[in-house]
Amino acid sequence: MAKYICTLCKYVYDEDVGIPEKGIPAGTKWADLPDDWVCPLCGSRKKDFELMEGQASAPAPAKEKKPEPKVISNNASLAGSVKVPAGYGDDDLRALSYAEAAVLCSNLAKGCEKQYLFEESAAFKEISDFYMSKAGKVEGTFDDLMALIEENLSTSDEALRIGKKSGDRGAFRVNLWNNSVAKILDSLLKRFTDEGNAMLENTNIYVCDICGFIYVGDEPPAICPICKVPSVKLLKVRRD
Missing domain, CATH: 2.20.28.10 (Rubrerythrin, domain 2)
Known part of the structure; x- marks a missing residue:
């Protein structure tokens, strides 16, 4: 079997x-x-x-191997310190919105907590709260959310390869979590498109406080499948 x-x-x-x-x-x-x-x-x-590989089935078509992106330092002021992928430069940089800065600092806080850097985690959490207070209510539609996820997925594989090639374990881990969580969220949203509100009736929603993994079900898994923290970190969403 x-x-x-x-x-x-x-x-x-x-x-x-x-x-x-x-x-x-x-x-x-x-x-x-x-x-x-x-x-x-x-x-x-x-x-x-x-x-799974090794199971009896018709052979799957060979996947085309994507070439590793060339990594260069194309900004003289960053040479020797920061590497950016070929084809990207200052024109690709932009200021973050308050909401984006809040999310970034929140993720840094959670990453520090995962590494038992509690003082640093508290500092990033305080900065995140400040930016969130400036952001106000973030408006958007379901289609806007789907578009954001698709945009994320269009770049996450490349970011993952660059993070791995850099040898920076922290960069690789955060990109790996982002890649996995975005794909799962994309799957959940497509389920919701097919099933509608029935998907959420008589069940619960949990969010991992460390990596952002979302689970829909009566009880959360024993450990987060993405960042491996215990279920105590999967917080139940209030639905008042």
Whole structure:
């Protein structure tokens, strides 16, 4: 029997084992799972799974290997200190909005907390709160959110490759979290497009306080599938 892996959180569905605690007995074939079945760990759709390597199936077409982006220092004032990808320069830089600065500092605070740098985390949290107080209410539609996620995903793979090549573990980790969380959020939003409000009825929503992972379900997973913190860090969203 075969195994299928979630491409977003790496959860493995084993046909031999099933998920008895979820009412799926051992021996249940992948094809027999309902089309609206979702990953029990991250909530992604069935179509976000793929057959694990080494399992019996028709061979998948070979994926074209993307060339590594060339990394250069194209700003004399940054030479030897900061590397930017080829094709990017000062014209690509812009000032952050208050809301963007708040989110950036909030993420830095959470990253510091993950590394047990509590003093630094508190400082970034204070700065984030200041910028958020200046930002006011952020307006937007569902379509605006989808567009932001698509824009994020269009650049996140490149950012991940650059972070990995740089040898900076912190940069690589933050880009890895961003890449994974954005893909899961994209899957959840597409589920919502298909299912509507029924997706959120009689269930809960949890958000990881460290990496931003969002989970829709009765109880959160034991650990965050993205940053591996325990479920105590997955905070239940109030729906007043």
